[in-house]
Amino acid sequence: MKRFAEMVRGVDQTTRTTVKLDALAAYLSEAPDQDRLWTVALFTGRRPRRAVPAARLREWAAERAGLPLWLVEESYAVAGDLAETVALILPPPGAPEDRSLTDWIGFLADLAPLDELAKRKAIESAWDRLDTDERFLFNKLITGGFRIGVSQKLMTRAMARATGRDDSDLAHRLMGDWTPETTTWHRLAEADDAGDDASRPYPFYLAYPLEQPPEDLGDPADWQAEWKWDGIRGQLVVRDGQHFTWSRGGELVSPAFPEFARAPDFLPDGTVLDGEILVWSGDTAGHPDSFNALQKRIGRKTVPKTLLNSAPVVLYAYDLLEWQGQDLRSQPLADRRAQLEDLFASLPLDAPLRLAPTVRFTDWSELAERRITAREERAEGLMLKRLSSPYQVGRKKGDWWKWKLDPLTVDAVMIYAQSGSGRRANLFTDFTFAVWNGNDLVPFTKAYSGLSDAEFRQITNWVRRNTRQKFGPVRQVTPEHVFEIAFEGIHESPRHKSGLALRFPRMARWRHDKPVQEANTLDDLRAILAQYG
Amino acid sequence: MGHSYKTPLLTVSDAGLYCADGDFHVDPWQPVDRALITHAHADHARQGSAHYLATDAAGPVLRHRLGDITLEGIAYGASRAINGVTVSFLPAGHVPGSAQIRIERGGEVWVVSGDYKLAPDGLSEPFEPVACHTFITESTFGLPVFRWPDQAEVARDINAWWRDTREAGMIAMLGAYSLGKAQRVLSMLDPAIGPILTHGAVGAITDILRAQGYPLPDTIPVTPDTKAADYPGALVVAPPGALGSTWARRFGKISTATASGWMRLRGVRRRRGLDRGFVLSDHADWDALNRAVAETGASRVMVTHGYTDVFSRHLAAQGLQAEVLGTQYGGDEAEDGPPEAAA
Ligand SMILES: [Zn+2]
Ligand SMILES: [Zn+2]
Numbered sequence: 001m002k003r004f005a006e007m008v009r010g011v012d013q014t015t016r017t018t019v020k021l022d023a024l025a026a027y028l029s030e031a032p033d034q035d036r037l038w039t040v041a042l043f044t045g046r047r048p049r050r051a052v053p054a055a056r057l058r059e060w061a062a063e064r065a066g067l068p069l070w071l072v073e074e075s076y077a078v079a080g081d082l083a084e085t086v087a088l089i090l091p092p093p094g095a096p097e098d099r100s101l102t103d104w105i106g107f108l109a110d111l112a113p114l115d116e117l118a119k120r121k122a123i124e125s126a127w128d129r130l131d132t133d134e135r136f137l138f139n140k141l142i143t144g145g146f147r148i149g150v151s152q153k154l155m156t157r158a159m160a161r162a163t164g165r166d167d168s169d170l171a172h173r174l175m176g177d178w179t180p181e182t183t184t185w186h187r188l189a190e191a192d193d194a195g196d197d198a199s200r201p202y203p204f205y206l207a208y209p210l211e212q213p214p215e216d217l218g219d220p221a222d223w224q225a226e227w228k229w230d231g232i233r234g235q236l237v238v239r240d241g242q243h244f245t246w247s248r249g250g251e252l253v254s255p256a257f258p259e260f261a262r263a264p265d266f267l268p269d270g271t272v273l274d275g276e277i278l279v280w281s282g283d284t285a286g287h288p289d290s291f292n293a294l295q296k297r298i299g300r301k302t303v304p305k306t307l308l309n310s311a312p313v314v315l316y317a318y319d320l321l322e323w324q325g326q327d328l329r330s331q332p333l334a335d336r337r338a339q340l341e342d343l344f345a346s347l348p349l350d351a352p353l354r355l356a357p358t359v360r361f362t363d364w365s366e367l368a369e370r371r372i373t374a375r376e377e378r379a380e381g382l383m384l385k386r387l388s389s390p391y392q393v394g395r396k397k398g399d400w401w402k403w404k405l406d407p408l409t410v411d412a413v414m415i416y417a418q419s420g421s422g423r424r425a426n427l428f429t430d431f432t433f434a435v436w437n438g439n440d441l442v443p444f445t446k447a448y449s450g451l452s453d454a455e456f457r458q459i460t461n462w463v464r465r466n467t468r469q470k471f472g473p474v475r476q477v478t479p480e481h482v483f484e485i486a487f488e489g490i491h492e493s494p495r496h497k498s499g500l501a502l503r504f505p506r507m508a509r510w511r512h513d514k515p516v517q518e519a520n521t522l523d524d525l526r527a528i529l530a531q532y533g
Numbered sequence: 534m535g536h537s538y539k540t541p542l543l544t545v546s547d548a549g550l551y552c553a554d555g556d557f558h559v560d561p562w563q564p565v566d567r568a569l570i571t572h573a574h575a576d577h578a579r580q581g582s583a584h585y586l587a588t589d590a591a592g593p594v595l596r597h598r599l600g601d602i603t604l605e606g607i608a609y610g611a612s613r614a615i616n617g618v619t620v621s622f623l624p625a626g627h628v629p630g631s632a633q634i635r636i637e638r639g640g641e642v643w644v645v646s647g648d649y650k651l652a653p654d655g656l657s658e659p660f661e662p663v664a665c666h667t668f669i670t671e672s673t674f675g676l677p678v679f680r681w682p683d684q685a686e687v688a689r690d691i692n693a694w695w696r697d698t699r700e701a702g703m704i705a706m707l708g709a710y711s712l713g714k715a716q717r718v719l720s721m722l723d724p725a726i727g728p729i730l731t732h733g734a735v736g737a738i739t740d741i742l743r744a745q746g747y748p749l750p751d752t753i754p755v756t757p758d759t760k761a762a763d764y765p766g767a768l769v770v771a772p773p774g775a776l777g778s779t780w781a782r783r784f785g786k787i788s789t790a791t792a793s794g795w796m797r798l799r800g801v802r803r804r805r806g807l808d809r810g811f812v813l814s815d816h817a818d819w820d821a822l823n824r825a826v827a828e829t830g831a832s833r834v835m836v837t838h839g840y841t842d843v844f845s846r847h848l849a850a851q852g853l854q855a856e857v858l859g860t861q862y863g864g865d866e867a868e869d870g871p872p873e874a875a876a
Contacts, residue, residue, distance in 0.1 A: 012799070014808045067677055068850065074843045075678045080800045088678040088797065136799075149803070426801070453804065 003031065004039065004101045005133040012148045021158055024150065028162035033185035034102040036162075040188070041180045042146045043155055045250065048105050051112040052119050054082070054143045060120050061086040064127065077419070077473065078426060083139030087132050097129040108141055152203075153394050163189050168203070168393040176200035177244075177252060198239040201246040202272060202321050202329065203393040207383060207400035214364045214403065217384065224333060224387050225359040225367055226318055227379035228402055230291045230489070231278040232298070236260055236315055236353075237322075238267040245277075256300050259313050259352040266351055270325030271343075274391075275317035275356060281310065287378045288316065291503060292491040317344075318356040318383075321391055329391035336391070374405050375532055380488065381405045407486035407504075408528055410520040411511055413441055413479045417463045420448070427453075428460040428475075431507070433485055435498070437522040441479055444498035444525060450486070450507035459510075482514040483507045490529050498522060500529055542618075542636060542643045542667070545859060550645060550669070554638055555618030558582075559645050562861040569620060571647025572631035573598055573712055576838075576861070586613070588622050590658065591630030593741045594712060609658060625649035626660030627815050628713030629747050635663050643667040644829060650814065651821040654684060654717050656747050662828035669835045669858060670826060673816040674794050675844030681794065681818045687811055688721040691792070694809050695726050698788040699766035706781060708773035708791035708807070711735045713815050715770050716742055716749055718792055724750045727766035731755065732780070735770050761785050776807065794818070826853070 010023030028036050041047075062072040067089060076085040099107075107126065111119045123142075130138055140146055153167075156174065160167035173188060177199045217223060233248040234257075243263040245254045254260065257277060267273075278288035279297065293311050297303065320340040321329055328336050337358075344355040359382065361367040371382050381404035389399035412433035420429030430448050434441035451459070459481070466478040489503035543550050549561030557567040564581030571577050573587075573594045580599050587595055589606035596604060607613060609632065612621045622632035627648040634645045644665040653659040691707070698705040709715040711734040719739065722729060729752045731739055736754040743749045755769065761784045775781055776789050789807040794814030796802050802810040816839075817825055826834055826848060835858040836845040848855035 013802065013810065015806045016808060019808070065677065068847075071677060071843065071847060074840075075676050078676055078840075079678050079798055084799055085678060088680070 001101055001104055001130065001134045001137065002098045003027065004035065005131075005137055007039075008137060008148055009133060011150060017154065020149065020154060021161070024154065024158035025161040028158055032100065032102070034180070035100055037180045037183070037185040037188060038101055038105060040155065040159065040174065042141075043148075043150045044152065044174055045146075046179055047144045047146075048108060048141055049112070050142070050144070051108050051110075052123060052142050053116075056116070056120070057086055057123075057139065057142065058082060060123060061090055061127075064124060065089045065091060080420070083143045084136050086139050087136035090127050090135065093130055093135075094128045096131060099129075104138055105141060159189055165189070171203040171393045172200070175203055175246075175250060198242060199237060199244040199252065201235040201237055201244070201250075202274075202327075202391070204233065204235070204248050204274070205392045205400060206248075206395040207385075207402040208395060208397050210384065210401040210403040214367065214384065217364075217401070220361060220363055220367070222387055224337065224385045225361055225370075226356055226383045226385070227359060227374060227377050228381045228383045228404060229276040229278055229288065229316055229356070230378065230380045231276040231288070231294055231316070234275060234277045234315060235321070236263060236267075236271075236273045236275070236317075238263050238271045239269050239325075241269060243267075255302065256297065257313055258303060258308070260315065262352065266347055267343075268324065270322055272320070272322035273315060273317040273340075273353070274319035274321055275315045277313050278316050279311045280314040280354070281312065288314075290378055290491070291489055312352070314352045314354050316354050316356040319391060332388045332390065333385055334387040371403060371405065407488055407508070408490065408532065409484050409486045409508060410435065410525060410528070411482050411514055411518065412444070412485050413516050413519045414459075414477060414481045414483060415441055415443060415479055417459075417475050417477055418473050427456045428463045429456055431483075433483065433505075434479070435520050435522050435525060442498050442522055444496065444500065444522070445485060445487070445502045445505045447483075447485055447505045447507050451510065455510060479516055482511040482516060482519050484509040484511055490525070490532060492529065498525070500525060542638055542641060543645070543669070550860070552618060552636060555615040555620070555636070557586075557615055557618075557620075559634055559636075560647065567615070569634055570595065571625065571634055571645065572628055574628070574648065577647060586620075588630050588632050590745065591632070593745055594630060594738060597737065597741055598712075623661050623663050624658035626651060626653065626657050629657050629716065629742050629745070631657060631713075633661075633663060635665065641666055643669065644831075645669045646671055646825070648673070648816055649825065650817045651825060652681065652684065654815070655720055656717055656742075656749075657713070657815075660825075662825065665829050665831050667833040667835065668826060668829045668831035669837060670822065670844075671816065672822060672836045672839035672841055672844035674814060674818055675822055675836070675840035675847075677819045679794060679797055679814075679818045680820060681797075681814055682812055684721065684813070687792070687813050691718070691721060691790075691811055692723045692726060694788070694790060694811075695722070695768050698768075699727055701788070702765075702786075704761055704764070704766075704784045704787045705768040706776060706784065706787045706789050707768060707770050708776045708789070709735070709770055710815075711772045712738050714792060714813070715739065715772075716747065717815065718770060718813070719749055719752065722750060722768065727768060728753055728764045730759070730764060730767050730769040732769065732771035732775050734772050734775075759783065 007023050007027035011020045058072050062069045076082055079085045111122050126138060127135055156167040156170040159170045176197050235246040237244040241264050243260050245257050245260050247253045279293040280288050296311055320336045323339055347353060359370055374381050384401040384403055386399040412435050414431050415434045416432035417428040418430040420427055432443050432446050434443045463475060463477055467475040469476040485505050486508035487502040487505045491501055493501035540553055543552050548558055548563035548565050550559040557569055558565040559569045560571055560577040561568050562579055567584045568582040570585055570587040573591055578595055585602050585604040589608055592604060592606045607622055609622055609624055612619050619637040621635045623635055625631040625633045625647050627650055633647055636643045642665040644663045646669060648671050649660055651660050695705045707718060709718045715735040716739055729750060731752045732755055739749055739752055773791055790809035791807055792811040792813040794816060796810030796812045833854040834848050835856055837858045837860045841857040845855040845857050
């Protein structure tokens with residue numbers, strides 16, 4: 001664990017990608033196979049089975065440290081991370097011992113059948129053998145969530161350096177349904193035949209936001225435009241007579257979307273489609289339903305029949321990554337699109353698949369005008385894809401661009417503040433905003449992001465001096481500051497006092513220039529709801 | 534104990550901590566007639582008062598920072614009667630020249646800690662516990678997650694980082710508050726690794742303290758003409774705010790670090806976006822705060838800048854009469870880190 005902890009420290013303590021890469025690649029080159037396999041698993045969001053109740057950690061740690069629980073809670077509120085808080089408050093280890101990462105994971109797995117007292121004794125003995133950094137990581141194995149600033153890209157680059165393999169090949173290998181229990185380092189990273197995992201999707205190709213004028217992209221004839229849909233990016237894999245639906249986050253979401261269970265009936269084995277999962281109830285005249293309808297389908301393990309009827313999903317397919325078992329990703333988009341259209345020509349009409357239409361245009365200004373109508377199409381803007389582009393791995397500049405609509409905005413008054421956690425521990429970063437309803441300020445949204453660190457510091461100092469009342473961690477502040485709140489959508493919500501809820505709200509600007517009286521009203525918001533909700 | 538006075542020995546006035554019987558303020562935040570100063574940090578020593586009293590050791594820096602002031606010096610441990618109230622200054626171990634102020638009236642003793650730390654840092658006059666009835670303590674790091682490593686261990690880490698940075702052909706730049714932290718860091722450096730440069734704000738204070746006899750290594754001031762190429766493998770000590778500034782650009786590719794108690798928290802380390810964060814504080818950590826309070830024997834504790842709510846609640850749970858004292862302190866390290874301490 002010491003070597004692992006040293007690597008994590010090396011990665012975590014710097015903002016320099018090259019330094020992170022060096023630390024990770026060095027570790028992956030020399031660590032024992034099982035340790036590096038676990039490292040890749042942990043950093044790609046795979047976690048050991050939960051054998052110890054994370055909720056009890058703080059109690060056990062409090063007693064171990066001789067502290068009342070409330071003091072641990074206060075510390076947690078500041079540190080923003082339970083694993084770290086526990087690691088920091090415990091007394092120094094009495095019997096330091098260096099065991100491997102895999103050993104400690106096995107140690108935790110072995111606790112599963114034990115009763116709580118035995119688990120507690122084991123965890124306490126582990127804490128007594130680990131230094132602060134190791135303890136933090138050990139606790140993370142229990143609480144989950146190894147977010148230490150290692151992106152998928154960094155991981156594959158480090159693996160590429162450690163194995164001498166191509167990083168996009170490695171990115172593909174890391175996709176799919178493997179765990180350290182079901183594979184080996186050799187099979188995952190080294191073997192020429194990457195295995196026969198029928199479920200394995202391809203790494204998604206992600207677009208960059210278009211910041212330059214589209215004219216800079218050159219000849220419009222080289223480009224394909226599509227609507228940018230406001231759904232869930234997904235990949236539908238059909239192999240061996242089975243289907244697998246993958247989310248962009250690399251999660252297998254097949255059970256959440258049983259509509260696609262019929263896919264093997266009309267898609268041959270060896271087919272992989274990339275597209276957007278959207279609700280299509282049929283009563284929106286040729287458009288998918290709004291994101292609000294899709295929200296009911298998100299995060300479900302099983303879907304009740306009524307919901308399947310009221311909010312059925314389809315895959316809006318826009319790319320064909322595999323056909324008849326052949327990986328098509330290196331072919332130009334124009335060819336892949338042609339094959340995709342051929343495929344759709346023979347699909348039954350009731351298939352839960354739609355061909356995502358392209359948006360025809362001859363010059364950029366014409367396309368710019370179409371873009372403005374995106375909300376009417378239930379889209380967030382346009383996608384621009386170079387017709388000659390291969391399907392690349394991850395976020396790459398140059399061939400795919402997202403050209404989103406400007407967000408909707410309102411000017412709102414800050415009325416509550418709450419401190420952030422993690423990276424923003426000790427700054428006030430979570431705010432509640434209100435609009436006018438007559439003479440009252442009605443809260444309608446929270447927002448957390450959008451300000452610079454300097455602005456967060458400034459507002460934090462202001463909050464301290466202008467707190468009217470405290471409700472636990474929440475402070476009611478003098479209504480004095482107006483912020484421009486940007487958001488992507490709005491919908492009705494009986495759960496909120498204002499009767500509506502925003503999608504992706506964030507602080508676009510601190511309107512120092514606006515007096516509180518000039519903030520927007522609830523009627524203004526209702527008008528936006530009527531237009532775009 | 535024969536203290537049957539009605540008014541408390543110290544109260545908080547608009548201008549700061551006030552002793553009515555002695556008619557003086559301690560570390561006032563507004564101009565007053567007579568100000569007793571614990572140390573020269575900006576939140577404790579402000580301009581505009583008519584008369585200042587501070588330790589002899591704090592004098593030169595205080596004059597440097599506040600300009601032409603009427604300042605009387607006093608030796609550590611010496612007593613002075615002010616309108617029938619006896620005051621003395623005892624080492625606080627916070628920065629060179631820093632003091633706790635002991636105030637006595639007819640057998641009743643209050644101690645204003647100012648900022649303090651217990652572990653000797655090799656430069657500051659080491660902290661001395663002072664028995665008292667009422668202890669006014671800071672609580673900048675009054676949470677059990679704050680526990681400091683040994684200074685020797687931190688010195689090893691800093692020097693190792695400097696060496697690595699030199700090997701990588703870069704200049705190392707370490708952010709440290711210009712009074713106290715900067716000199717402490719300077720005294721921890723291994724000058725054999727390379728030249729040590731200082732930002733003007735750091736250099737000025739360092740020169741003053743060196744002239745007073747504090748053991749500090751030789752340093753080279755950074756001037757508008759300074760070129761990074763002339764000082765390969767150098768380490769630059771600068772105020773934390775200078776790290777991301779245009780001033781720092783002259784050094785080209787640099788590795789940045791800061792030394793502060795806040796670096797104990799991973800979230801803060803990451804938020805600062807520096808290459809390294811060393812855990813080094815001139816304030817008492819959790820264990821030291823508790824030990825300091827216990828060693829005073831005080832039955833009443835007033836808690837100022839930092840985690841005042843938490844620390845006073847904790848002390849109350851130990852059976853002490855503890856309360857939060859609203860002040861406007863919070864500077865030096867508070868500025869390096871989360872502004873929580875600015876409460
Ligand atoms: Zn100070
Ligand atoms: Zn202070």
